[in-house]
Amino acid sequence: MKEQSLGEFEELVLLMVAALHDEAYGVVILENLEEHLGKKVNISGIHVSLKRLEDKGFVKSREGGITKQRGGRRKKFYVITALGKKRLDSQYAVRTSLYQKIPEISFS
Template identity: 55%
Template structure:
């Protein structure tokens, strides 16, 4: 398994996969990131991040059924693993520890 470092974009994709269960597939993830984060990303960036996340064990995937609407092609659905959830928990915990250390000074 590759390293467990989670980059900012990978974290965003991983959060989105978890939030969209059981309907997390490439285009839907891309659309949800645009809607929720206001970031336009291309589908190849999504697929690259999903492949890395799967190699690290943070997500797993399975193929859905073929549909006529997709010309007989199947969608690959992604799901957060317990290891992926643990990685998100650790990132959130670290961020909150650091955030809570910010002193109440006047930023004005």
């Protein structure tokens, strides 16, 4: 099987889902991303990334219960799948090995 692509923003969202473990849903991901990246992110972008990740099998979702908050709408929680984790690992490995090849010269 051809390896699924993983865009930069998608990777960030996937990392965040993994980091939040079982507590990840739209708004929390948004707030954490904004905090870590230090810039504004639009919620609809996160929604789209999550759907794509789900299509690719990197995350799976479950629905939360109905509460009085959120206008009575359910939350959708995401957790990373084994495939997603594997993909993050390989991505991390590639990057680290490449990073280590950077020669120790001055970048001024």
